[in-house]
Amino acid sequence: MTSRRLLDKSLTGIRLGGATSSQAGNSTYAGNNAGHGESVTAMDCGVILTCTKLSSPGRVISPMLDNIVWNECISKDSVVNGVGLKSEREKHLDLKKVGCSGDMDERDPAGPCGVLKKSSPTHRLILNGQKPDDQMHLEPRTSGREGEEARTCLQPPPLCSDGWPEERHTHSSSHIPVPRNRNPSGHADKEVMAATVLTSLSTSPLVLNPSAAAQAAVPELSSRGWKESLSASYSSSTSGNWSWDASDQSVPSTPSPPLSNDTGGKGFLLSAQGDDASEEHESAHFMFEDPIPRKRKNSMKVMFKCLWKNCEKVLSTSSGIQRHIRTVHLGRNNDSDCSDGEEDFYYTEIEVNMDTLSEGLSSLTPTSPTTAGPPPIFLPMTSDLRRCDSAHHQQAFHTPLSQSAPSTLCHIRTDHAYQASVPVNIPTSSETVESENRISVSWQSPPIIFKGLPGPMSHIRSVSIGEKRQLATHTTLGKAHVSTNTPTPKPASGTRSHPAHSWFLPTHPRKPRGEAKKCRKVYGMEKRDLWCTACRWKKACQRFVD
DNA sequence: CATGCCGGGAG
């Protein structure tokens, strides 16, 4: 039974699948959180890392899930070993190893799985090496000798980037669960997300991954993958099974996770990514990367939170957080380039839903100062986030995320028009300038949006309902500019007629509908003669101006 | 579906 079990576990860990599936990815983090780098790190080194990376792309990490998962793992492990955390880790390692031997021989180039199994400590050691302090709890437990052995083995990893990466990849691919993570948070947004994703897909998958452009080459697959993934993810969230995942990926490769992300996932993948990505199933990549990332781009922002004990540092970029961990916690001053990826264990991604935020803002409080809030103060937010559910988190984060703005903004424009849905936030963030002035939003944003973004200009209107006039004027100006830039819209008969060009046309923001009673309403059709001429001519009413 | 308006066209 144990063997079987171990296998399962290993698989689980590797794939992320398992009962916890989506959680798996999180679990890693959780482990870190709970144990602070203790067990999780060690055992999963390979696996976990993978998870992290993978999850990173889309993850909304819910502490709860993580904890749960973690606990589960622990309990199992502990039972086996009979020892505390340590044993757990080891177990994990063991499991993992087993899994390796069973499924993934390929992974460990350096060491045969069998060896690894026993050397479980090894993994740990590796971890330890990477994470000095945190693990200490565990480490001490782990006997010195083990540690030694492990170290020996371990050391390779850093160097071995080659070898490891493979493992990671494998794992990562399997881990994909990320979507799941979202689910919890995304719940309400499902539809939106789906729509967004679809839109984005249709629009331009390539955009997302500049680096991955080559990979992107497989649009069809990607699109299909997305859909599937989405459905899967959602469903999975409910059911919790990522079985498909495993089935799909016969290959051990890891999907390169997060690159697509706004922040720039560069940090995540590291060397491994590059290798994997090329080799991997492109389809897989898309499935994972795109779907998740997409979403994010649209409505989700990802923040990176340091999981180090008592450290709740939140940064907008993975690289940043990694640096932070490396320097502050790991005490590595060395060049960032050499990162072995250990940092991954120590931070988690937090996903913020922009859409919800925007919506909430618009509906609830037009002004919603939060939106404008000064960028840099994440920390406080972070704590909250953790506790609260996704929804709240998202909002809370929203602000922080916006900070990343500059980059974000760019992405949005370049990448997806559909993102316009998020416009309010974006402009704000981008402009960042003054938190308070919503005016800025209404005024400036419109023009900007017009340039880059097609359809959904309508949002703008909502912003400043107050004076239609002014807005109109401004808009007109915007229009003028636009028109100059773009080929003037005079498509013969109906400007509007051409949907395709429609987004060019938006140039002419239609006046928001007047709220005031119009001649028609006042006098009715019977007394049309009483109407103002404009009304009679179907022009903007001049008598009852708003 | 009813409105409100824009973009055009005819005179």
Next chain:
DNA sequence: CTCCCGGCATG
């Protein structure tokens, strides 16, 4: 210009 209307956009 003045009158009108087709048709889109919005509520």
